[in-house]
Amino acid sequence: MFRSPDKARWVLAGLIAIALALFGPGAYHNLAADKEDTYQSLKLLSDVMDIVQKNYVEEVESKKLIENAIQGMVSGLDPHSALLTPDALRELQIDTQGEFSGIGIHVTMRDNLVTVISPIVGTPAYTAGIAAGDRIVKVDDTPVDNLTEAVKRMRGPKGTKVVITIVREGEPKPLDFTLIRDVIPIHSVKATILSPGYGYVWVTHFRENTYDDLVAALSQMENTQPPLKGLVLDLRDNPGGVLDQAIRISDLFMDDGIIMTSKGRLARHTKVYRATRNATPRTYPMVVLINAGSASASEIVAGALQDSKRALIIGTTSFGKGSVQAIENLRDGYGLKLTIARYYTPSGRSIQAKGVEPDIAVAREPISEAVVQADRVKERDLANHLLDEASDAADPPGDGSPADAFKAISARLGPLDAEQLKKDNQVQRALDILVGYDIFNKLGNE
Template sequence: MAVLRKGILPILLAVVISFAGTRLVACAGPVWPSDDEQLFLDAYRDYVADNATSDQYDRADKLFVEAVQVLSDTYVENIDRPAFVERAIASLPELEAEDNTPSGIVGAALDESLHDLDPHSAYMTDEMFRRLQESTEGSFAGVGIVISQDEDKLIRIVSPIDDTPAARAGLQPNDRITHIDGHDMKGEPIAEAVRLMRGRIGDPVTLTIQRKQENFDVTVKRARIEVPSVTASIIDNDLAYIRVSRFDASTLDQTREYLEMLEDQIGSPRGIIVDLRRNPGGLLDSAADIADQFLSDGLIVATEGRGERKLRSYEADSSDYFDGVPMAILLDRGSASGAELMAAALRENGRGVIIGEQSFGKGSMQRIMPLTSGGGLKITTGYYTTPENHIVQGNGVIPDIEVKLQDAEEFEREVDLEHALPPRRRDPRKVLASMDAASCERDIEVTRIGKSATNDNSVDTEGDGEARELQRDTVLECAVGYFSDGQLAVYRDQVEPLLRAGL
């Protein structure tokens, strides 16, 4: 089993997307169809446009045969190849493919059949690869605005991001975007607005703006927009707070910058709160690196392939910020993949206590595998294991102190997804204490520091979803109470000895 120091492999060889740990692997070599695969190659031709060429058919045939071979070699479970091909044939009449070229039909059939294996395996077009790279870089090419949709179904600008084309063009909060390059945006979803505003760096996009009773056009050139994934605050003058909203290529540098600020401004805090709520994951290397900032030694995470074969592990070997300072890690049902692994690593190494809700339960690993015939596959190839050899997949991470929200929204977890892989090797821990969030209400003083003082990460930036209204954060107030007095202080006295004992 290889032990890797994080950051040694290039980023493109360790790509992990939201809800998935993913590695990029090139595939090559001749492929020949089996009798079963030939049945598919004969069947899909009935669904292709009449003007398809022989070269297009040859490319698509190779795409399918190569994809099945790669799947058979690398999927986390043994694949019944004839059954997979049979499902692909059965999917053809139901396909809703916009691209009816040979590769378009084959790609759609592969995608449908891969989703039947598990919810995270998929076929990826070249455009999907480009978006994947954007999502892991922590930046994108756009105009730089935070958007939402108002009650009239118009795209509303919540705020322009500082030092971006949108800010320099004079766009203002509460401006409405009625058209993008002439496309009427009334009633269109946020995702469509994002798609139209993103593009190549330097290319112009024209926004039609409604400001009170005035309508006018603004043309801006797209630029590289950096999206912060970390914010930090000082709470009640002596509690350090850091929130990590995802793990991308820039998250580690941001985290170190804020941790150094917190150490400089507080010195020896009463406690530190690490907030991983609504964090869907991201780059595995990034998640392991950030866990390492709080650990001087110990296993952080390992990966396990077909037949429980150990693949690799990530060991702590970095600095230890706030050494000896009590830590609370916040999780909720939206915390997934890397966020779950980081929380488990900190707790199982005796570093912190987990407060909040049981997490999402996404503990499978995906590899991105480009195909020589175009596009590629995202295939589940293994599971993540925690330092104590538990598997998060399907189980999630159980909090030490459970905080129950009165109006908790309905939220599917991994096990609720269609074709989800079954749970394995569950952590036997139980909740040590449970309480209603309302009982934690207390007035706290929150002082944001650094760039987060002006960029409020509680509102999603362009392309990441709709803006959320700020409201009382009773779970955070519970965590503050854990370091203070009252009911949670009693829990702290009970939980801390168990944590230090590794229970």
């Protein structure tokens, strides 16, 4: 009663064409090998689409249904595979490239309102006086009630004008700010001297410019007096990013040995990444800070430095994302993010759904009410997460729980302050370890 044979055949032909376009000539042979089962499955999908289009309470476009079907197929594989719409693909490219054109603010959703976490120093938003805690209610006189729409409207070509309407605590009326968009650099490396001879570097993400920024920060600290005697590398809350950057940054502190190994179904996805000798020796002791927010590329760095005995890892167990994703460009601006391999630390450990365990477990203590340390969701808590190959049983549920870490994030987005950093018990513990190591070395030489 709901069938439309001609339309179903058209949709079925379209789905087969999409499958061939997505997965290439090899997919055709797979379809031919099991064509009857494949045909029946695709026909079921076309029947469902026909029923939905005829009977759903609102009209639905075929393109949207097909997009959702592909999204469901891919996201059902694991939490990190996804069909990327043109907008989502552009956002991912912006996030990895290291700059975008906009007004320069970090935003989040808080109490169902788009809320400023912090303006980026030196940007139009910072210069205009937009402050942490401001609620953005309109962009160019258009109400915004979700993060994606707000960010999309605030970004635009350099030199163009945008009007931001905000609600600020203590102000009786909304405030309008007229801003001129500019190129906003995304800095993923922050550095300072904690104490004479002891440096601190915080890597927030792994973007295309992270390696260069880190080399510049290290060079500056290495050329100070007294010479650098120890380094704290902070990878807490670093969600990962570009794999190549994680490899190159690990290589900065290693002169030989394996950095990581990736293993996939295809030979081209199975690789061994090795360290090379550095022109600038970096033999000073290191402590790496990790927590449940350290994932993917940051776990590659932590695992490589831990297994090579190059650094001491302290903090809490990391997120546990031990898989590698690749982006395939599709037609009409779409992209496919697909998990292609698992990765392993130099000793052959898989951290998938397990995480990197610290050498010294140190839970973070709140510095004040402005800093909140919350349990976080980990890889093992995500639906459809990949299992560790060594186990065929499901992982035990994690203890992650959502929490409002707005103030904690805001506190870390401003310029680094050495004295404030030393109030962070994990940073102070790392510094104590480095100082103690230097003292014991001197005792041994006396």
